[in-house]
Amino acid sequence: QVQLQESGPGLVKPSQTLSLTCTVSGDSIGSGDYYWSWIRQPPGKGLEWIGYIYSSGSAYYSPSLKSRLTLSVDTSKNQFSLKLRSVTAADTAVYYCARGYLRYFDFLGYWGRGTLVSVSS
Amino acid sequence: QTVVTQEPSLTVSPGGTVTLTCASSTGAVTTTYYPNWFQQKPGQAPRALIYNTNKKHSWTPARFSGSLLGGKAALTLSGVQPEDEADYYCLLYYGAAQVVFGGGTKLTVL
Numbered sequence: 580q581v582q583l584q585e586s587g588p589g590l591v592k593p594s595q596t597l598s599l600t601c602t603v604s605g606d607s608i609g610s611g612d613y614y615w616s617w618i619r620q621p622p623g624k625g626l627e628w629i630g631y632i633y634s635s636g637s638a639y640y641s642p643s644l645k646s647r648l649t650l651s652v653d654t655s656k657n658q659f660s661l662k663l664r665s666v667t668a669a670d671t672a673v674y675y676c677a678r679g680y681l682r683y684f685d686f687l688g689y690w691g692r693g694t695l696v697s698v699s700s
Numbered sequence: 701q702t703v704v705t706q707e708p709s710l711t712v713s714p715g716g717t718v719t720l721t722c723a724s725s726t727g728a729v730t731t732t733y734y735p736n737w738f739q740q741k742p743g744q745a746p747r748a749l750i751y752n753t754n755k756k757h758s759w760t761p762a763r764f765s766g767s768l769l770g771g772k773a774a775l776t777l778s779g780v781q782p783e784d785e786a787d788y789y790c791l792l793y794y795g796a797a798q799v800v801f802g803g804g805t806k807l808t809v810l
Contacts, residue, residue: 618746618801626738626746626789626801639797675745684734685751686791686799693745 581606583676583691590697591670597663597696601676602656609634609654614679616687617650617661619672627672631679632659666698702726704792706802711810712780720805721772722790728771729792735773736791737766739784740804746789750775777807785809 587599601615608615617629630640632650640648644663652659663670673695677687703725712718722735729735737750748757750766753773763779773790790802 625804626740628791628799628801631799641799642797680751683752683755684736684793685748685755685757686734686736686793687738687746688748688751688757690745690747 581678581689583678583689585674585676585691585694587674587694587696589695590699591666592700593667593698594665597661597666597670597698599661599674599676599694599696600658601660601691602658603678604657606678607654608652608657608659611635612681614681615652615659616677616679618675618677618687618690620675620693621669621672629661629674633681668698670696671698672696702794702798702800704790704800704802706788706790706805708803709806709808711808712777714780714782714809716780717776717778718780718807719769720775720777720788720790720807721769722774722792722802723772724792726794729768729773731768733773733792733794735766735768737764737773737775738789738791740787740789741785749788780809782809 582604614631616631632638638650647664649662673693675693676691678689679686705723738746740746754766
């Protein structure tokens with residue numbers, strides 16, 4: 580059973596970079612069958628897709644975040660990561676990582692528990 | 701900007717049937733949008749229910765089903781249980797760099 584766990588600072592100052600890592604267990608991130616996603620949810624609001632990355636390193640970003648966002652994957656550590664630059668209070672949210680199954684258009688079958696990141700000075 | 705629209709809230713009686721819908725600002729939803737549905741209870745991460753329009757995960761209760769209805773994606777709950785009270789989100793695929801969530805439907809079982 581695949582499990583995902585987000586980790587990173589819970590507090591980031593405005594204009595700085597938000598960095599999160601998702602550690603995958605029970606599955607190899609290097610498998611070509613899957614893609615690895617980030618989603619966020621501001622407090623009391625709905626879900627927002629951030630982007631996803633394949634084990635090859637090919638990444639696709641939400642148009643609204645593309646200019647500030649970098650996704651990466653480290654197959655040796657079985658982890659993938661998110662970096663969001665120049666954050667503001669609007670980036671305060673619970674951030675989730677998830678696994679999708681490419682072949683079946685199962686975009687987000689398995690989710691991590693999420694981690695709250697607050698942007699504040 | 702593409703917008704995916706869901707009913708903000710619905711109420712259903714225990715044992716009843718309810719259909720949640722998911723509409724696209726670009727027009728009719730078809731199977732090529734590969735609709736996915738998720739359930740989220742307070743304080744929990746979302747849980748995937750349906751993928752690729754009508755495929756169920758191994759953990760999806762039989763009373764949940766996905767379909768296309770009147771140009772929209774639909775999630776039908778038959779024989780609703782009290783534990784089905786939750787927020788439900790749909791997701792539509794518009795291409796490699798555009799995956800959009802609906803605003804969510806708050807389902808009340810009353």
